[in-house]
Amino acid sequence: MGKKGKPNKKSQSQKIGSVSASAGQTQKGGTSQAAASPSPKNPPTNFYLRVEGLNIGAVIGDTDQLSVARGASFLLREAIHDVQSMLPDNTDVVSAGASIGECLLPGMDQARVDTVVSDIGNVLNNTTKPYRHLSFGVCAEGYTPSSGEIAVRERALARIRFGQMRSPTCVMPAENQDPSLDVCAWEGRRAADAAKPVRRDGEEDIHVSASVWDRWRRGVDRKQGFYRDEANLTPQHPAYGFGYSRDLGDLARESRAGNLNGKVAVIYADGNRFSRIREEICRTFKLLKDFDTTIRNRRSAYLSDLLEVMAGDDRFQMSDSDGKRRLRLETLLWGGDELLLVVPAWCGFDVVQHLFTSFEGWQHGRLNLTHSVGLVFCRAKTPIQRSMTLARQLADGVKDRLKAQATGRDEAQRLASQLKNRFDYMALESVDFPVEGDLTEFFARRYASVLSIRRDLTPDPSWVQSRTGLAVFLNQFPKAQAYRVSRAAVASNWGSQAPDVTAYRKAIERMVAVTRGRGLDDASAVLDGVFNAAAQLKIDGAEIPDPWAWIHLVELWDYLCPTLAEMAQPAAVVAAPVAGDVP
Known part of the structure; x- marks a missing residue:
């Protein structure tokens, strides 16, 4: 560990300059x-x-x-x-x-x-x-x-x-005059000039910069109070007496979770065109104030409702050695148009569906207030900045596609057509982390031509009921058959010019034979609504099932609706499909 940090005695006061009389x-x-x-x-x-x-x-x-x-x-x-x-x-x-x-x-x-x-x-x-x-x-x-x-x-x-x-991207620290100071152990650029080190039970002191130390201290001290204040929790609220997980390892640690033990779901939600809606309907400061109040009140109510759900569901809870009950929730961004939550991987899909249900029918004026969401499943040890960035990219991709698909005779109609709730996902344990700044290239390489008929996922307004039927289906349906179908879908040619989906058709026929005819009907009844899949697609004049229902099913199989009791049972591991696989 680096040498002990010391405060810089020559630090200068960073007092703001005076206002000049001319623009600048x-x-x-x-x-x-x-x-x-x-x-x-x-x-x-x-x-x-x-x-x-x-x-x-x-x-x-x-x-x-x-x-x-x-x-x-x-x-x-x-x-x-x-x-x-x-x-x-x-x-x-x-x-x-x-x-x-x-x-x-x-x-x-x-x-x-x-x-x-x-x-x-x-x-x-x-x-x-x-x-x-x-x-x-x-x-x-x-x-x-x-x-x-x-x-x-x-x-x-x-x-x-x-x-x-005209200003630097980061705040420059005072010039370091002490050559004995090491670099900040967590940030790697500033001098480790904090007056105190970070101390953790059973670990060496960690020497960091004053900037990192102050932010770390506030993040530790205010975490518990944030939920109480933002959700307006009272002693009567079911979550009032709970604490909250200390870190991601704490949040994701659950021996009953089977292969999801140690995994998290990173959820980033961003309002669709909220800034444009402000411009459209908030022509006065009073209207702008009303809009801001609407957003803050609805977000506060959502957080209160989410905490109530967590307080009533054992999957979201954990106990300390002293018996203190804690909720498995991390909030890294909250306010304005966006939020970023981290929950256990076995709860991620439920939390996304709950988010959309909570904001269903939300309007201000004549316009719908909707969200685009990015959902990333990964290990708790995955660098959080990578998973946060990926979740943002997924949500931004949804927003870009909504904008590209906008319809209408004028700007107002095109704006209204973009205000839809949609989400996208990625499970990192089944794929290499995409290094592309633009995920479009990564998805094109991974899914090949079947990507051309992909649609973003739509939230299921009846998720609580759908979840029950989906759990029964997953328990009874042979996962190997789902994998065979999805792998064949990715290997087929779905291009508009001379499509060839023979491999996919054969995989469907084999699945029907193995399941004695029930597999396709059962899957259509359960999956089409959950994954926003078309019941049938017409290729070369013949109807076939939408392949994306099967691709989504395989990639999300473990995450859709697990319970701790079910996850504790050994399960066969089947990899997700990638372009180039041969059925």
Whole structure:
């Protein structure tokens, strides 16, 4: 382990620079401050204030330590709330998200607003607060109601983006004057200058940078309280007395889980076109505030409901040696349009279905509020940044395809046609981790021509009932036959020019013979709804079953609806299909 870290005695205060009188931006430390426009002939007395966390990936994605990532997320949220709590009493809070705060400052002159903005910078850059490790943009823009409320918001956003492009991606630490300091053990770039090491039971001290230490400490300290506060838990709530898993190894450790022991499900959900919906229906600050309140209240209700489900399901629970009950849940991102959860692999598919069910029918104004979700099954030891990135890529791919498939005579109709709940998945233990930045190439290589008829998965609104029938089917159907069919599907030619699906047809015929005719009917009754598969496809004038129901079935077999009792039983291991397999 590296040498003991010491605080840098020559650290300089990262105080924010003063606002200049002309358009531009100044920055010292991590907080940038957009300068005000030249004073107009009739100076405004109303101001729009925006505080935004910037370059979030630099503080959430620079280590593989969950507590560090979680702590950065908590600090971003807390900074927004701290800033809003120090504003004048007549401040109207428009939005308080995971990393963005928007407020209205009425009845102020330019000089007073400049002081407010400077004070905010002093708080965010204060060397006694951990916010100094994060990047923020702060901008106050004057406006009059007649000038358009949305226009002033866009001007402030443009100023912050302009400043962001002129600033470093990460907050530079103070110059290290101590050559004896080792590099940060977790982050690998900054000096290990934290005043204290990270101490864990039974392990050597871990020497890290001040930035990493502050984020780690906040992630550890605030984890338990986050769920209580965000879900508004009261003593009457079923989850009130529970603790939460300490780390991913803790979360995924379950001897009764069979081959899923030590595996997790990483779930990333992002709202579909929420920003565009804001532009479409939130033409005033009041409407914008209503929209923000709608999102926060619905997200809070969802978390409360999820915790209630977990508190009533043994699969989500674990016990400490002292008998303390804990829920197997990790939240790495929460707020605004997106969330990122980690749960045991044996609960992942259920949690995704529950998420969609919880938000089913959600609307604001005349538009549906929907999500695209990426679901990754992997080992708990998989670097969390890799699995988080992959989950985001899967969700982004869903969003891109929804946009590409948009229909309608005008922009409003095309927008509405994209607002659908969809998800995609990947099980990493059955495939090599894709190194491509774009998953399109990876999927094309893996699935060959059958990819051309693939559709993103649609949530099952009747999942609770479907799960029962699916469990019976999986218990009775021969997995080897499902594998044979899916492997033949990938090996066949599904191209529009001269398709040849002979191998797939033969595999279906063999499966029907082995199952004495029941396999195909049973599968169609159960799988079509779960996997959004077409009941039949027409190839060369003849109907055949949709191959993707079988491919999804094989890849997700172990994850669809396991119980701890069932998982404890030995099971045959059958690999997922890949292009080039011969049936």
